[in-house]
Amino acid sequence: MNEFPGYGAAHEETMRMFSRTLDEDHRRRYAAIEALKIGFGGIAYVARVLGMSRRTLYTGIRELEQLREDDPDHPQRPSGDAKRVRRPGGGRPPITERKPQLESTLHEVLDAHSAGSPTDERVRWTDLKPLQLAHRLLERGFEISRNTAAALLDRAGFRRRALRKELITGVVDPTARDEQFRHIAALRRLARQRGIPVFSIDTKKKEVLGTLSRPGQCYTTAPQTVFDHDFRHLADGVLVPHGVYDVLANVGFITLGTSRETSAFVCDAIALAWTVLFRAMYPNATELLLLCDCGGANAARSLRFKEDLIELATRLGVRLRIAHYPPYTSKWNPIEHRLFSQVERAWSGVMLDCPQTALRTVEQTRTQTGLSVTARILDATYEIGRTCSDTFRDVKDRFIRHDCVNGQWNYLVDPNGFAC
Structure with missing residues (x-):
């Protein structure tokens, strides 16, 4: 059986344009329909035209098979929710869940490098920058990136802020x-x-x-001294x-x-x-x-x-x-x-x-x-x-x-x- 020779260039461009208008789940199921329609060689051809992996196409085929088990008048999205593209709970778990001791170690480091306002209990500041925080945690056995350290600071309530000129320097009625x-x-x-x-x-x-x-x-076209x-x-x-x-x-x-x-x-x-x-x-x-x-x-x-x-x-x-x-x-x-x-x-x-x-x-x-x-x-x-x-x-x-x-x-x- 010969491999599918492919559609014309104009038809392939139309496929790509239409695919870009679809959500992630609809896109892979559309690709699966095209591959099944072609038959032998369809998965390789559609994956190449639409820039998808074969694994994504196999996922789309399984989802099409799941559609046959749903109510024909009310088919479900793979996520199970008409307003969601992906299933709940997907994605990488937070680093504090993957490393349970990181949370307590983070609080210990921040407490040692933080000070508070004597007049406002809500105001605290730290002398640690994200890179410095990453080094302190590395000393305690937790290897994290600078961006992760910045996210941990933000989660703890520490954000980069500038001083705001809002306090009145004199007394006005x-x-x-x-x-x-x-x-x-x-x-x-x-x-x-x-x-x-x-x-x-x-x-x-x-x-x-x-x-x-x-x-x-x-x-400027040249530096000025x-x-x-x-x-x-x-x-x-x-x-x-x-x-x-x-x-x-x-x-x-x-x-x-x-x-x-x-x-x-x-x-x-x-x-x-x-x-x-x-x-x-x-x-x-x-x-x-x-x-x-x-x-x-x-x-x-x-x-x-x-x-x-x-x-x-x-x-x-x-x-x-x-x-x-x-x-x-x-x-x-x-x-x-x-x-x-x-x-x-x-x-x-x-x-x-x-x-x-x-x-x-x-x-x-x-x-x-x-x-x-x-x-x-x-x-x-x-x-x-x-x-x-x-x-x-x-x-x-x-x-x-x-x-x-x-x-x-x-x-x-x-x-x-x-x-x-």
Whole structure:
């Protein structure tokens, strides 16, 4: 009897495509049907075409024979459950079952190399890495791999974790804090309804310029060399990046200052962003909503900042509604995670040798959600230690009106003044 010559190439490709659409048990029974249909030489041929072992085909044939004993109207899967592909209990048993003494030995090793928090009984940590744990267990007669040791650590509750910056460093009235967050949300909803631009503003951490290393990596055609130390005297200058982020339009503006972060610099950066980018986007705007932190150069308690805001409102010809995030909650300012995080990613691994390099890089910041960034260099000198004018305390209430809700954090600046 001659061996089966085989189907054509097109038919064999169809067999393979159909086989790939089936579950594991259906696939081997389909292969068994094809082999039985062919007869002599069918098992070898189908195993070669579908890339199966002969053992798998023999298993499929036995399962077909078992089908004849089932109810013809309700045939069973080999697993015995219509929702399961394999039988329960299959697979390799855990190593702790194959080596019964491993569990107790593991606890002994971890107890000797673990410590606990004195304030929280749930927190424990160990100085053992997976490879070190495998060596400790090998000393006690249990040979396991590094991956198995990592699984044992995970099973014991030890996982690789980073420290989480969530604890507030200062004391804030939780009632006032929650009330301020609700108030900011209400201001944003009202601004959207009235068509008022909503800008999140902040100053990013300062960046040193020069042949200095930066964290991260980037694609280059050749390696770049920098100094082996990051001493400050090796720097050629400093950048003070200030951002204005349009919360609704997902558009950002970065001002790269070359001097210092002062309230005058913050206001000049806002004015530059408005003149270069946002005035054309909002030609009919008469009021702006600015969301900012509670400290720094734009601190809520700073009289210098408030005096500069009056001058800024006069320069722009619009009213400025200011809403400060409560102290120690600056990470909730939208600009932090929507703009600054993307700018930092664009600067990753890039040597900022001059302001122009930083400018070109930051303007390439893009995201799949549509973020676009415009940048300018503000090469002006700002002096620190400046105080507000002697008459400002007497006239500030004519131009600044505090809200009834958390007035220390919410106020309106009108360049034309309020009627008494």
